[in-house]
Amino acid sequence: MMKKAETIFGKVVFGFAAVCLFGALGAQSVQAAPGIPQGFDSDGEKIFNRYNETPLAAMTGTDGTRNLNAYYDLRQYPGSPPRIPHKVATSFSGEAQNCLACHETGGYDPELDAFAPVTPHPENVLCYQCHVPMRTDKLFVESEWQSINPPKLGLSQLGGSPPPIPHSLQLREDCIACHTGPAAVAEIRVEHASRGNCRQCHLPMVATEPPVKAFKRN
Amino acid sequence: MPILSYLALPQTGGLKQLCNDLDGLEYCEIIPSLNEEVVVLVTDTPDLKAEKNLQKTLKELPSLQSLSMTFGHNAEQ
Amino acid sequence: MKLNRRSFIKSAAAGSAIATAGALFPGISFAHWQKQEGASGQITWQKAPCRFCGTGCGVLVGVSGDRAVAVKGDPNCSVNKGLCCVKGYHSVQALYGKDRLTKAKIRKGNKMVEVPIKEALDVIAAKMKETIKKHGKDSVSMYGSGQWTIPDGYVASKLFKGCIGTNNVEANARLCMASAVTGFLTSFGSDEPMGCYEDIEHADVFVTWGNNMAEMHPVLFSRMLASRKRKKDVTIIDFATRTTRTSQAADKSILFKPNTDLAVANAICYEIIRNKWVNWDFVKKHTTFHKGKTNIGYGTEDHFKFKDAPEDISFNEYKEFLEDYTPEKVERISGVSAKDIKYMASLYGDPKKKCTSFWCMGMNQHVRGTWINNLVYNIHLLTGKISTPGNSPFSLTGQPSACGTVREVGTLTHKLPYGVVMNEKARKKAAKIWNVPVSNIDPKPTYHTVEMFRALDRGDIRFMWIQVTNPMITMPNLNRYRNGALKDDRFIVVSDVYPTPTTDVADVILPATMWVEQEGMFGNSERRTQHFDRIVPGPGETMSDTWQIIEVARRLGFKKQFPWSKKDYIGKIWEEYRRFHDHPKHNMAPYTLLKERSGVQWPFVNGKETRWRFNAKYDPACKPGSKFDFYGKKDGKAWIWARPYESAAESPDNEYNFWLNTGRVIEHWHTGSMTRRVPILNAAMPESYVEINPEDAMDLGVVNGEKVKIISRRGSVTMKASINGRGVPPRGQVFVPFFDESYKINEVTLDAFCPISKQPDYKKCAVRLEKA
Incomplete structure (x- = not known):
C-alpha cells in the first residue's frame, strides 16, 4: 500500500506537459459590485467561486492514485509547501502561467500519465518562491530533522459527524481545490462534491495547535 | 520493524492491572475499552530481536488471560 | 517521512483491533477512541426535527443504550434531504454539558439551595396564589419561547389565559418574528408564508434582504447554491448592510444604509410601474391599495400605545406616493446606486423570471419591521409573483418552533390558539375547548414583551415564569430589565437546562428536559409540523416544560383542565389543540400521522398537505372557480400598502458616530x-x-x-x-x-421597536468606539 504511491511520483518523467482537459471548461468568475470588500472570512469567496465554476464531472471524477503517504512524502512537516515531484524545464523560473496551465483548474497530463493537483491559491503567481523541484536525492550532510505527525484523519466528534478541518486555512482556503476532483488525495477526497458551502458543516479545529479550553461560565 | 495489534483480555476483574502492566512495557501502546473487559494493544518494535523479547514478556504477564492478534505488518519486508 | 508512515500503520493496526472488538462486544467503546467513526457498537436511529433554527431540518438521532451518540440528516425529510449544518450534526452533544441542571433550586438568602422538584413546584404555586391575591391576576406572567414545543406553549396559554384569566403570556418570538406576523396579517390577513422550500428549486432569482443565509440558514442556502449550479442561469443578489459569507457566494452584493431598505423597496415598485412591468391581470383581480398612519414613533417610552388606521387609496394615489422614491432620489437616501436599484427592479419585473425573496431578522428586527414586510410583498404583488412555485416572498424563522408554538398556538398577549382575545367568537371557541367559563378570558391584551419587562421593573408585574429562553442576554437595553428583575418583591422562576445569566436572577430554578428527552412537536418556517418522541431519558429530576406547567396548574386547582397522564399527555394535548384549527385554512395533521412522517405541512386537508396557499391549483381552501384567493382578508384580496421611508430610532451623530x-x-x-x-x-x-x-x-x-x-x-x-x-x-x-x-x-x-409589531430593533443604534 505504501509502496505503490511512490512508483507514480517517484519515477522521473521528462518534459513539462500542459494538456489540461478541464482547464478549458472554467467559467468566468462571479464578481461582486466594486467597492465590496474582498479577502475576508479566510477568503471564503474562493470556495463559492470554484464551486460554481467547476463542472460537476470534474469534481466527482477520481483516479485514486494519489494517497496521503505520497502527499506527505513531498512535505517536510504538516503544512509545509510541497516540493515539485516532476521534472520542470530549467529555463522555467516561476512564470506562473506555466504552472497554472495545469495547476489552476487541474486536468489530465498524458506525459506524466496523471491528473494535476489543483492549487488552492492561484493568485500567488511566483510559484518558485515556495515550491522547488528536486534535482538530487543526495544530502549535503545528514540531517537530524524530525517533525510531528500530520493530523489524524477521522477526528469527527461523533460517529458519522462531519470531521473538522484539521489544518490552518492560511493559503489553503479553497476546500474544493484539494478535496475534490481526480487529483484529490484518496483519503481526503470528499464523497459529496456536489455540496458547495463546505464550512456549513466543517469547522476549523487545527489539530497541530493546542486545543481551545472548554466553555466555562465566569 | 514489525507493527502488530492485539485484543488483550485480562484475568477476571483485572483490567486495571493489565492496563498498568502493558502501559509499562516498552514499544507498547494501549487503548482500554470503557465498558468491556478488553484492551487494544498496539506494539511497534524496532527489530525482530526486540519483537521476540516483547512477545516473551507478554506471554509471561500474570494479569493477561489471552492475547489475539488482529493485525500484523513488517514495514521493511 | 518515515515517522508518519509508522503512525499511519499503527493507527490502522489499532483500527483493526477495535473493529474486531466491536464485532465481539456489541456496544463497546474505547477511551480516546469514542470519537472514531467505525467504532462499531450498535446504534438505533430515531427521527426528530433539529433543535436549533427555524429551517426545521429532519435529523436522525443515533442512540446507544440510553445515550444519544450520533446524528445524521434524515433522508426522508423534504426540508434538508439528509444534509445538516455543523450545529445539527453535533446537536446531541448539547445534551451532555457537565453543568447540566438536574435538580430544582430555591433561593434562600443569597444562595440557591437544591430541593426536591415537588417542593419547588409547591413554592411556585403558592407564590402565584399569593401574588394574585395581593396584586391581582395581571401581576403574574409567563415568558416563553419559540423553542417551546407546541404542547409547552399550548398548556401555558390554557393555564394563563383560560384558567387564571390573564393575557400576560408572551414569548421571545416577539423579539424575532412579530414583524413577520404583522406583515402577513396586514398584507394577507393570514399568518405564515404562502410558499414552501420547494420554491428554491423553481426560482431563477433570489434576493436575500438583510439576511445572511450562508451562516444562519445554511441548509437552505446550500439548496439555493446547488440549484444555481444545476440550472446555471440563477441569480443571487445579497441586499444587506454588511458584507458577509452570503455576499461572497452571491452573484452581486448590494449594500444599503441602515433602515433605508424601505426607500429601496419603494423605488423598486416605482421602477416596476414606470417600466410597465405590472401584472395588471393579477393586480386588478387580487389586490387593493391602502395607506396607514405615518411618523408612528419608536416605543422607547413606557406605556407607549399605537393603533394604525388603514385607509383605502386608489392605484393612482399609490403611484403618486411613489414619486418620492425615484431611483435617483433613493440613491441619495440609501447609498444604493440608481443603477443597482434599476437592476433589482428589472429582475423582479422580468415576466420570464421566477423570483424568491428571503429575509429574517434584518427585516423583522426593524423599527419599521411591519412596513418593510409590507413593501417586499408589494413587489411580489405588483408583479403577480406570489403563491406559485418559485415565486415566493419567504419570511424565514430563527427558532425551531416560532411558527409552531408562538404563532400557531398564539402565545402572545393578544392571541388565542384560534383568533385574538378581542374577538368574542374566538373567546367562546377557546372557552368551550378549554372547558372554562368564557368570562375567564380577558378581552383586553396586556403587555407585549418589552412592556412586560418594563412592567416587571415598574412593579406592575411581580411574578414571572421564564421557560426555554435567556432574556438576561437577549433583552435590548438589558441593564434596565436586569435591574428590574433583581428588585425586591419580584419573583422569577426559570425553567432551563443549563445555568445562564437568566438563572442567575431566578428565585426558583426548575431543571427541564431538553429536546429529545421529551416528546413534543415543533413547527418550522414552511408551515411544517414535526413530531419527535422521547428518545433518551432526561438526567436527574428534569421534567418537561409541559409537565411543569401541568403540575403547577393542578396545584392551583385546575385539575379538570389538566387531566392527562404522563404516559400519553402529548398525544392528548395535540388532539385537543387541533380542534382550534378545524377548518380547511389551517387544518393540522392527526397525531398518528405526525408520529409516522418527518413533518407534515398545514393546511392538511383531505389527507393532503398544501404546498402553495392562496393558489386554487394547490390550496383547497380557495373559493371554487378562482385562480387566486387571499382568503385571509374578507374581500379575498391582498393589500398593497403605501408605507414611507422613516429613519431609525437612533442614528449616529457627532458624539455617537x-x-x-x-x-x-x-x-x-x-x-x-x-x-x-x-x-x-x-x-x-x-x-x-x-x-x-x-x-x-x-x-x-x-x-x-x-x-x-x-x-x-x-x-x-x-x-x-x-x-x-x-x-x-x-x-x-x-x-x-x-x-x-x-x-x-x-x-x-436600544429598546426601540416597531409600533405595529412591538418587535425591538437590534440592528440599529448609535455608539462610539474607544481603543481600550
Missing part, C-alpha cells in the same frame, strides 16, 4: 447556552468580537485582536476587534455577535 448592528455566527445559536457546550463549536468560535471596517480600525489605531470599547447612551462593552474576519461592515458601522454572555452587547442596544 457609529451604527451598532448585532446578530449571529454559524457556530453558535442565539445566546450560546447550548452550542457553547458543544466542544467543536466552542473550539471554532470561543468568544465574541466586534467587527470593524479596516479603514475605521486604522483611524482608531486598532489592529486585529486589540480591545475596543463600544459605548452607547445605555452601556458599554469592551471586546476584541475583528478586522476582515467573518464579515466586514462598511465604514461607520460595527457588528457584534450576541452569543457570548461575557460580552453582553444588549447592555448597549
Whole structure:
C-alpha cells in the first residue's frame, strides 16, 4: 500500500506537459459590485467561486492514485509547501502561467500519465518562491530533522459527524481545490462534491495547535 | 520493524492491572475499552530481536488471560 | 517521512483491533477512541426535527443504550434531504454539558439551595396564589419561547389565559418574528408564508434582504447554491448592510444604509410601474391599495400605545406616493446606486423570471419591521409573483418552533390558539375547548414583551415564569430589565437546562428536559409540523416544560383542565389543540400521522398537505372557480400598502458616530447556552468580537485582536476587534455577535421597536468606539 504511491511520483518523467482537459471548461468568475470588500472570512469567496465554476464531472471524477503517504512524502512537516515531484524545464523560473496551465483548474497530463493537483491559491503567481523541484536525492550532510505527525484523519466528534478541518486555512482556503476532483488525495477526497458551502458543516479545529479550553461560565 | 495489534483480555476483574502492566512495557501502546473487559494493544518494535523479547514478556504477564492478534505488518519486508 | 508512515500503520493496526472488538462486544467503546467513526457498537436511529433554527431540518438521532451518540440528516425529510449544518450534526452533544441542571433550586438568602422538584413546584404555586391575591391576576406572567414545543406553549396559554384569566403570556418570538406576523396579517390577513422550500428549486432569482443565509440558514442556502449550479442561469443578489459569507457566494452584493431598505423597496415598485412591468391581470383581480398612519414613533417610552388606521387609496394615489422614491432620489437616501436599484427592479419585473425573496431578522428586527414586510410583498404583488412555485416572498424563522408554538398556538398577549382575545367568537371557541367559563378570558391584551419587562421593573408585574429562553442576554437595553428583575418583591422562576445569566436572577430554578428527552412537536418556517418522541431519558429530576406547567396548574386547582397522564399527555394535548384549527385554512395533521412522517405541512386537508396557499391549483381552501384567493382578508384580496421611508430610532451623530448592528455566527445559536457546550463549536468560535471596517480600525489605531470599547447612551462593552474576519461592515458601522454572555452587547442596544409589531430593533443604534 505504501509502496505503490511512490512508483507514480517517484519515477522521473521528462518534459513539462500542459494538456489540461478541464482547464478549458472554467467559467468566468462571479464578481461582486466594486467597492465590496474582498479577502475576508479566510477568503471564503474562493470556495463559492470554484464551486460554481467547476463542472460537476470534474469534481466527482477520481483516479485514486494519489494517497496521503505520497502527499506527505513531498512535505517536510504538516503544512509545509510541497516540493515539485516532476521534472520542470530549467529555463522555467516561476512564470506562473506555466504552472497554472495545469495547476489552476487541474486536468489530465498524458506525459506524466496523471491528473494535476489543483492549487488552492492561484493568485500567488511566483510559484518558485515556495515550491522547488528536486534535482538530487543526495544530502549535503545528514540531517537530524524530525517533525510531528500530520493530523489524524477521522477526528469527527461523533460517529458519522462531519470531521473538522484539521489544518490552518492560511493559503489553503479553497476546500474544493484539494478535496475534490481526480487529483484529490484518496483519503481526503470528499464523497459529496456536489455540496458547495463546505464550512456549513466543517469547522476549523487545527489539530497541530493546542486545543481551545472548554466553555466555562465566569 | 514489525507493527502488530492485539485484543488483550485480562484475568477476571483485572483490567486495571493489565492496563498498568502493558502501559509499562516498552514499544507498547494501549487503548482500554470503557465498558468491556478488553484492551487494544498496539506494539511497534524496532527489530525482530526486540519483537521476540516483547512477545516473551507478554506471554509471561500474570494479569493477561489471552492475547489475539488482529493485525500484523513488517514495514521493511 | 518515515515517522508518519509508522503512525499511519499503527493507527490502522489499532483500527483493526477495535473493529474486531466491536464485532465481539456489541456496544463497546474505547477511551480516546469514542470519537472514531467505525467504532462499531450498535446504534438505533430515531427521527426528530433539529433543535436549533427555524429551517426545521429532519435529523436522525443515533442512540446507544440510553445515550444519544450520533446524528445524521434524515433522508426522508423534504426540508434538508439528509444534509445538516455543523450545529445539527453535533446537536446531541448539547445534551451532555457537565453543568447540566438536574435538580430544582430555591433561593434562600443569597444562595440557591437544591430541593426536591415537588417542593419547588409547591413554592411556585403558592407564590402565584399569593401574588394574585395581593396584586391581582395581571401581576403574574409567563415568558416563553419559540423553542417551546407546541404542547409547552399550548398548556401555558390554557393555564394563563383560560384558567387564571390573564393575557400576560408572551414569548421571545416577539423579539424575532412579530414583524413577520404583522406583515402577513396586514398584507394577507393570514399568518405564515404562502410558499414552501420547494420554491428554491423553481426560482431563477433570489434576493436575500438583510439576511445572511450562508451562516444562519445554511441548509437552505446550500439548496439555493446547488440549484444555481444545476440550472446555471440563477441569480443571487445579497441586499444587506454588511458584507458577509452570503455576499461572497452571491452573484452581486448590494449594500444599503441602515433602515433605508424601505426607500429601496419603494423605488423598486416605482421602477416596476414606470417600466410597465405590472401584472395588471393579477393586480386588478387580487389586490387593493391602502395607506396607514405615518411618523408612528419608536416605543422607547413606557406605556407607549399605537393603533394604525388603514385607509383605502386608489392605484393612482399609490403611484403618486411613489414619486418620492425615484431611483435617483433613493440613491441619495440609501447609498444604493440608481443603477443597482434599476437592476433589482428589472429582475423582479422580468415576466420570464421566477423570483424568491428571503429575509429574517434584518427585516423583522426593524423599527419599521411591519412596513418593510409590507413593501417586499408589494413587489411580489405588483408583479403577480406570489403563491406559485418559485415565486415566493419567504419570511424565514430563527427558532425551531416560532411558527409552531408562538404563532400557531398564539402565545402572545393578544392571541388565542384560534383568533385574538378581542374577538368574542374566538373567546367562546377557546372557552368551550378549554372547558372554562368564557368570562375567564380577558378581552383586553396586556403587555407585549418589552412592556412586560418594563412592567416587571415598574412593579406592575411581580411574578414571572421564564421557560426555554435567556432574556438576561437577549433583552435590548438589558441593564434596565436586569435591574428590574433583581428588585425586591419580584419573583422569577426559570425553567432551563443549563445555568445562564437568566438563572442567575431566578428565585426558583426548575431543571427541564431538553429536546429529545421529551416528546413534543415543533413547527418550522414552511408551515411544517414535526413530531419527535422521547428518545433518551432526561438526567436527574428534569421534567418537561409541559409537565411543569401541568403540575403547577393542578396545584392551583385546575385539575379538570389538566387531566392527562404522563404516559400519553402529548398525544392528548395535540388532539385537543387541533380542534382550534378545524377548518380547511389551517387544518393540522392527526397525531398518528405526525408520529409516522418527518413533518407534515398545514393546511392538511383531505389527507393532503398544501404546498402553495392562496393558489386554487394547490390550496383547497380557495373559493371554487378562482385562480387566486387571499382568503385571509374578507374581500379575498391582498393589500398593497403605501408605507414611507422613516429613519431609525437612533442614528449616529457627532458624539455617537457609529451604527451598532448585532446578530449571529454559524457556530453558535442565539445566546450560546447550548452550542457553547458543544466542544467543536466552542473550539471554532470561543468568544465574541466586534467587527470593524479596516479603514475605521486604522483611524482608531486598532489592529486585529486589540480591545475596543463600544459605548452607547445605555452601556458599554469592551471586546476584541475583528478586522476582515467573518464579515466586514462598511465604514461607520460595527457588528457584534450576541452569543457570548461575557460580552453582553444588549447592555448597549436600544429598546426601540416597531409600533405595529412591538418587535425591538437590534440592528440599529448609535455608539462610539474607544481603543481600550
